[in-house]
């Protein structure tokens with residue numbers, strides 16, 4: 610299978626490891642992922658496996674059917690070892706499916722970024738590390754016994770450091786801090802962002818907000834997608850949550866493949882894409898869930 614065979618604008622309810630293993634190597638130009646953070650809170654997860662079967666309950670690429678087997682529910686304390694062991698096979702697959710000129714953005718926070726950086730250096734090589742983007746925001750309570758942590762870390766890796774997409778002229782520009790010092794023409798154009806991005810969190814009220822607890826701002830995803838992919842190309846997010854990556858990709862004329870193993874996430878995505886005729890759900894019926902959630906709201 611080639612890149613063109615991967616389903617356009619698909620949203621899968623599945624364990625991402627199963628979906629990743631079914632994607633052809635070297636076929637995805639851009640990956641953005643925002644895995645659940647290592648929060649220290651106990652986690653409970655139901656594991657499923659999908660196998661090819663003509664009467665299966667899920668439909669995958671090219672209409673092939675898959676049977677779902679529930680492997681059981683595991684509880685773990687979200688300790689650090691568990692977190693790295695959970696991420697590693699998924700990141701190895703991400704590296705495999707990445708296009709030779711592709712880029713991966715991995716969204717983390719200050720607690721695990723250093724450990725995951727070491728792991729990614731092993732998977733991608735140190736030479737393939739492009740940037741650590743600091744997304745700085747200013748919201749919520751301020752710690753009084755240490756510097757309040759108000760940033761996330763986004764690690765950027767490319768498959769080939771000599772050949773990758775970076776559309777510098779398409780990146781949204783920022784206002785100069787002292788526009789009077791640079792002249793009117795430069796001031797009107799704005800400056801190129803650096804690796805430190807100031808951006809508000811998703812406003813607590815307003816039309817972007819979906820109610821999904823870990824939703825990321827569209828502004829961050831638009832910038833990533835414009836810079837590191839071209840129109841018509843595929844963008845993969847295998848920890849999709851509320852589907853922010855898909856919404857930004859769709860808006861910017863890219864194709865997307867989203868995966869999440871939570872029905873709640875799929876429900877939010879179904880609501881977000883309810884007016885888009887070109888979006889296909891796999892392993893999940895968006896109509897029944899939308900109707901149900903509408904009923905539940907009444």
Ligand SMILES: C[S@@+](CC[C@H](N)C(=O)[O-])C[C@H]1O[C@@H](n2cnc3c(N)ncnc32)[C@H](O)[C@@H]1O
Pocket residue numbers: 623624625626643644645646821823824825826847848849850851852853854868869870871874
């Ligand atoms: C931090 S959230 C992503 C939020 C997303 N960036 C957004 O803007 O809404 C992480 C997501 O990963 C999903 N997830 C965790 N483990 C998974 C797995 N093994 N397979 C697929 N999705 C998984 C969770 O259900 C959750 O929705």
